[in-house]
Amino acid sequence: MGINVKVMERPVGEASYVRATLKGLALTLKHLVDPHRVTIQYPEEKWDLSPRWRGTHRMLTTEDGKAKCVACGLCPTVCPANCIKLVPGEDETGNRYPLVFEIDEFRCIFCGYCQEVCPEEAIHLGRHYENAEFNRERFVYDLERLTAQTHPVSTLWDPADPRGE
Amino acid sequence: MSATKMVSLTIEGRAVSVPEGTTILEAAKAAGVLVPHYCYHPGLPVAGVCRMCLVEVEKFPKLAPSCATAVGEGQVVHVYSEKALEARKGVLELLLINHPLDCPICDQAGECELQDYTFQEGRADSRYREPKRFNPVEDFGGDVLYVTNRCILCTRCVRFMDDVHEAPVLCVSERGDRAVISKAADADLTQPWAANVIDLCPVGALVSKDFLNKARAWELDRTASVCPGCSQGCNTVLETRDNVVMRMKPRPNDAVNQFYLCDVGRLDYHWMNRADRLESPKIRLADVLSPVDWEIALGQAAEALRGRRAYVVASPQLSNEALFLLKRLIGATGGEGAFRCATGPEAPLPGVDDLALRADRAPNVRGAELLGFTRRDGDLLAGLKSGDVLVVAGDALDGVDLRRAVDAATVIVVGTVLPVGLPTPVAVLPIANVAEEEGTFTNLRGRVQRFLQAKAAPGLARPSWYALADLATAAGAPSDDCALPSRAFAALAAAEPAFSGMSYDALGLRGAVVAGAEVAR
Structure with missing residues (x-):
């Protein structure tokens, strides 16, 4: 008793691979002459960050190079991730100044509350994303490092549309 | 039973009965209503200078300072009526005209009555555009530093030194908007109980040198304790941060120390943090x-x-x-x-x-x-x-x-x-x-x-x-x-x-x- 095998009849025009191959090659050719680029050629090319981008912190300084921070304690209080360590004290002229100011960038959730709450406009989030280090300890940024960084800072909102309308 | 006559009145819709001669402010406290105030302090004579405790009393022609007005039978007092709130908002605006608003660097921030009441009842912004008056910080001796700009001239410190300490060292000098607290030229606050003016000061004008810039008020954990400095046994609050005692403040107890703590006791806490302790049997x-x-x-x-x-x-x-x-x-x-x-x-x-x-x-x-x-x-x-x-x-x-x-x-x-x-x-x-x-x-x-x-x-x-x-x-x-x-x-x-x-x-x-x-x- 033989097995009945049903042989499908397909129209030659649709079953042939030739048409699909040519179609694919045509698309490749089109992209060759008219580049529609999505991939960024990092690191030669850098991404244009939004003004609202929230990256690793920067401490702004006064004209004489000292941190603007007055150690008021609002940022460690508001920080939901508890990543800011602050010990207040006095500088050599008797003004209130942070003796220790450290941000653990691994703990930070980049919410931007510290920048928003700062009455002195001292601590800012950065428009910056290149943070690679060779060890974990380097991700605890101290005051010296925070003031030494030079990348642009976040505006937290879009200057063209400040109310987010 | 007792000879004191009781007076019944209504405060913010709550009926309350207090002895005759009680002030409206104290009666309101008994009724569970806190009337905002600066110059009034239960341990000091009444001055009635800050005008912050103005309340509306029905049938009174104008608002009454509740710290200096005695209760009357059947009075109806409104603490939060529109008229009273408007008046207190005006008082706050005037108090803040020359206030530097340096809360970020002020030790009182977090426990400041000016901050609290402004947040509660004050204006959101200032209409004052002229430059603020400026006076330098003055060392009052002892543990006390006077930050002139923050002062609201409630005179609690002056009354404490005059009437409680009975060492009249402080006074209000100058007049009008130039008025400041000043100390006598030949004396200062190096006196056994003088540092109490720091606790009495409702704002950050009188601050402790010992505690200056050490911690923020909201970071501290507070524990009821007793001062170990002498056999008086003043009730205290130990304020700690991260397992370190940062300061010691008086805790009111009418039977022992009222509201006060002496300077010796106040500064006698550093040994509690000493590091060279016996740690093991x-x-x-x-x-x-x-x-x-x-x-x-x-x-x-x-x-x-x-x-x-x-x-x-x-x-x-x-x-x-x-x-x-x-x-x-x-x-x-x-x-x-x-x-x-x-x-x-x-x-x-x-x-x-x-x-x-x-x-x-x-x-x-x-x-x-x-x-x-x-x-x-x-x-x-x-x-x-x-x-x-x-x-x-x-x-x-x-x-x-x-x-x-x-x-x-x-x-x-x-x-x-x-x-x-x-x-x-x-x-x-x-x-x-x-x-x-x-x-x-x-x-x-x-x-x-x-x-x-x-x-x-x-x-x-x-x-x-x-x-x-x-x-x-x-x-x-x-x-x-x-x-x-x-x-x-x-x-x-x-x-x-x-x-x-x-x-x-x-x-x-x-x-x-x-x-x-x-x-x-």
């Missing part, structure tokens, strides 16, 4: 102290005490509970107990009855006397006999002639630090200090007051009642009934007639007076 092995477990150290101490008399040198810094357990130890070994107390000049606060920095500079002299310890300020070791075991509990023995101890005795040390100059002790038991344990002190008028634990003890150190209960048990005076400070106190109350009927719950945070003590005030 130790025993003597080949004449050298070696750290061991508690059980081994207690066993060694019990071994040394077996069949010998214990001569206990207790510190009046120890709690009633610890002294009671030492008394049990003395009873079990047939020994005796002695203590000494550092003394200094007495400094009364003239405006308050029976309040002074006392000559005896330890909190529990009365408790030690009640529990049968002999005061030996001269020769602390006078009763020590050859063959005794010297138990040093809490006392660091600075300046004591220790020759007798070297000759006569085996030594056991129970304390926070190791006394210098003693022969090597057979056992050393580390205990917690007053900020690290719970207990009670008996002040010089016989008032027993509780203090609570504010921070953790270092290393293996145990609370004194814990360590001494174990030591008493090991020495043959079973003290298994003292497994908690409250139980140790209950055992004390059961055994000592003076303390009978007392318990932690009954003491609360106000304390109670021992039986047979003259009633103070």
Whole structure:
């Protein structure tokens, strides 16, 4: 008793691979002459960050190079991730100044509350994303490092549309 | 029953009945309504200068300052009516005209009444565009710094120095918007009770130099305690951050210290944070102290005490509970107990009855006397006999002639630090200090007051009642009934007639007076 095998009849025009191959090659050719680029050629090319981008912190300084921070304690209080360590004290002229100011960038959730709450406009989030280090300890940024960084800072909102309308 | 006539009135829709002559502000407090105020303070004479406590009273032609207006029968008072709120908003706006708004660098931020009421009732922004008045910071002497710009001229400090301290050093000088608080040229606030103006100041104008820039008010954990500085036993709040005592402030108690705390007591907290503490029990092995477990150290101490008399040198810094357990130890070994107390000049606060920095500079002299310890300020070791075991509990023995101890005795040390100059002790038991344990002190008028634990003890150190209960048990005076400070106190109350009927719950945070003590005030 033989097995009945049903042989499908397909129209030659649709079953042939030739048409699909040519179609694919045509698309490749089109992209060759008219580049529609999505991939960024990092690191030669850098991404244009939004003004609202929230990256690793920067401490702004006064004209004489000292941190603007007055150690008021609002940022460690508001920080939901508890990543800011602050010990207040006095500088050599008797003004209130942070003796220790450290941000653990691994703990930070980049919410931007510290920048928003700062009455002195001292601590800012950065428009910056290149943070690679060779060890974990380097991700605890101290005051010296925070003031030494030079990348642009976040505006937290879009200057063209400040109310987010 | 009493001759005082009661007056009934309605405040914010709440009926309240208060004695005749009470101010509306105090009546509102009794009704559970806080009228915002700056110049009024219950411990000071009424001035009525800040105009912050204005309230609307029905049938009055204009708003009344509630701190200076006595209640009347059937009055209807509105604290939060539109008219009263509008007036207080105006007062706040005027107070803030020359206020520097430097809250980020101000030590008062977080506990500032100007901040609180402005947030509650004030304007969101200022309409004042002219430059603000500026005056430099002035050092008022003592622990007090005067930040002129923040001052709202409530004159609480002036009234405290005039009427309570009775040392009129401060005054309001200049007039109008140039008015400032100034001090007399030939005197300053280097006075025994002057630092209370820091607590009285409702804003950050008078700040403590000791606490300056050290911590923010909202970071601090607050624990009810009793000042260990003298036998007055002022009620205090220990404020800690990260297990470090940052400052000590008075806690109101009408029966002891009202609202005040002297400068000596206020600054006498640094030793609570000292780092060179005994952290582990130790025993003597080949004449050298070696750290061991508690059980081994207690066993060694019990071994040394077996069949010998214990001569206990207790510190009046120890709690009633610890002294009671030492008394049990003395009873079990047939020994005796002695203590000494550092003394200094007495400094009364003239405006308050029976309040002074006392000559005896330890909190529990009365408790030690009640529990049968002999005061030996001269020769602390006078009763020590050859063959005794010297138990040093809490006392660091600075300046004591220790020759007798070297000759006569085996030594056991129970304390926070190791006394210098003693022969090597057979056992050393580390205990917690007053900020690290719970207990009670008996002040010089016989008032027993509780203090609570504010921070953790270092290393293996145990609370004194814990360590001494174990030591008493090991020495043959079973003290298994003292497994908690409250139980140790209950055992004390059961055994000592003076303390009978007392318990932690009954003491609360106000304390109670021992039986047979003259009633103070």
